[in-house]
Amino acid sequence: MAFQFWKKENWRHLDISMKVLLALLFLLVGLIPMGVLGLMMNRSFQRTQIDGRIIEVQNQSLITSDRLTRADYMGAAKGDALIGRELDTVADIFNGRIVVVDRNFYIVKDTFNLSEGKINVSEPVIRCFQGEHGILREDEKQYFAVTDPIYDTTPERNIVGVLLTIASTENILSNISSVGENARFFMIIAFVVLALVGTVLAFLLVKPFERLQLSLDRMADGNLGENISENTYRETRTISEALQKTKTKLQTVDQSREEFVANVSHELKTPLTSIRVLADSLMGMEEVPAELYREFMTDISEEIDRESKIVDDLLSLVKMDKSASELNIAQVDINALIQQILKRLTPIAQKRNIDLIYESIRDVTAEVDEMKLSLAISNLAENAIKYNVENGWVRVTLDADHKYFYVRVADSGIGIPEDKQDSVFERFYRVDKARSRETGGTGLGLAITKNVVLMHYGSIRLTSKEGEGSVFTMRIPLTYII
C-alpha cells in the first residue's frame, strides 16, 4: 500500500535511518532559501533591466520627436532623406525600429523599410493622436513600443504625426538566461557541498546515539559491568541515566535470584541430610528393635513433612510473584474470614494454653483475593501463636476507615529484636533458627504475607519489643485499585 502522509502511525514507523533524515533536512534547509532567493533576484533583475531599457528608449523617442517637430518633418521637410538617415542611425543605435505615421495613419517612414505607404491604425498610434503618450509592453513577445507626438510649427502645436519606436527585449532576456545558467551551475555546486556537509554532520550528530546502542548491545549480551554514560546531549544523558538505573536494578535482581537459589537449595538440603543420617544409622545397626525403627521412621516422616512444607511455601511464593500472578478479586466479608482462620488455629493455641481473642471494631467488606488474604492473615496469627509463651495471648483486631481496613495481630510472645525487625520479611530469614525449626517454620511465611499485602496495594508494619511481644498491622484498601 502507498505511504499515506496524513496517517500518524505511518510516520511513527518510518524505519528510516536518522542519518538520512538529518542529511536530507540539511540539504532542504540549505537549498530552499537559496532557490527562492535566486528566483526572486532573477525576477527583480529582469524587471530593472527592462525598465531601464524602456526609459532609455523613451528619452531617445522624446528627443527624436522633438527634432522632427522642429524640422517640420510632417510639413515642409516631409520625406527628407537626411532626416530619414538620421532616424535610421538612431534606430540602429538602440537596436530598434522607428516608424513615423502621419495624420491620415499613412506610414511615411519605417527604418526597416517594410511598411512605408501602408496604413497603421494601431491602438497606441490612435491614442497618441488623441494626446495620450504611451508605451505598449509585450513582455511575452519580447518587445515594447513607445509613441510620441510630432507637432506642426504653428503656435497651436497641432499633432500632425506620431513617432512610433519599437524595441526588442530579447537581448536582455538572453543575458538574463545566461545569468540564470550561471546560477544553476552554482546551485548544483551548492547541492553537492550541502549534501557532503549534511552527511558528515548527520553522521557526527547521530554518533552518540550509536555509542549508546553499542553499550546497550553489550548489556544485552550479559555484560552488566559496563558503565553507560553518554553525556553529549541532554537526551543521551537522560537515556544513559535511565539505562544505568535499569542496569542497577537488573544487577540487584540477578543477585537476589542467586541468593534465593542458594537459600532454596540449602533449605531443601537440610531435611534431606537429616533423612539420610537417620536412614544410614538405621542401616548401620544390626538387629534393630522395632521401637527404634518406629522412632527413626517417625523422625524421617517428620523431615519429609518439613520438606513438603518448604516446597508448598515456595510454590505459594512463586504464585504470589507480583507480575506473574492474577488476583481473584471479589467482595469478601473480612470478619467472617478472620473468624474462620482463628477457628482453625484454636486447637494449636489450646495446646499451649494461649488465649485467642478476636475484636471486630467494624464490620468490613472489601475487594480482595480471599484465598491469598486468608493465607497472609493465617501466617501472622500462626506466628503469633508459634512465637508465644505458655499461657500467653494473641489479639486480632479488625478496624476500618473510609479508605482502608486494618488487621492488627498482637501477641504476648518472645518479640523480635529491633535490629532484626526489617529482615523478618525477607525470604528464609529467621531470628532464631533452632526455634523456628522446632516449630516447623520455613522462614517464608512473612515474605508471603508481605507479597500478598503489596499485591493489594497495601502496607504492613511491625512494632515489637524483645521479651514483651509483637504487633503486626496490615493496611489494605477497601476497593481494589486497578
Ligand code: ADP
Ligand atoms: P517462619 O516460618 O520461620 O515462622 P516467617 O517468615 O513467618 O518464617 O517469620 C520469620 C521470622 O520472624 C521467624 O522465624 C521468627 O523468628 C520471626 N517472627 C515472626 N513472627 C513473629 C512473632 N509474632 N513473634 C516473634 N517473632 C516472630
